[in-house]
Amino acid sequence: MKKRRKxxxxxxxRVAIEAVKxxxxxxxxAGVYGVHPTQIGLWKKTLTEGASSLFxxxxxxxxxxxxxxxxxxxxxxxxxxxxxxxxxKKLGLC
Numbered sequence: 001m002k003k004r005r006k007x008x009x010x011x012x013x014r015v016a017i018e019a020v021k022x023x024x025x026x027x028x029x030a031g032v033y034g035v036h037p038t039q040i041g042l043w044k045k046t047l048t049e050g051a052s053s054l055f056x057x058x059x060x061x062x063x064x065x066x067x068x069x070x071x072x073x074x075x076x077x078x079x080x081x082x083x084x085x086x087x088x089k090k091l092g093l094c
Contacts, residue, residue, distance in 0.1 A: 015040055016047040
């Protein structure tokens with residue numbers, strides 16, 4: 001049984017962009033990069049379908065949401081730290 005290979009995002013992007021350009025066939029690209037033509041087709045499809053999200057502003061919304069979640073988590077960490085310190089003091093562990 002063959003071991004599955006993992007390709008980094010950079011290689012996937014390069015191959016997908018070349019496939020979109022159409023200068024070579026999928027079989028030619030498969031020979032050059034050592035990847036199955038079906039896999040190249042999937043990467044090309046992912047690239048073409050996902051390209052519109054790059055310009056939709058979703059990344060800004062996602063970043064804002066992540067920042068809000070991070071602030072909530074830091075706030076909760078602060079609350080829990082204070083509770084631990086209070087309990088240590090009450091139990092005489094400090």
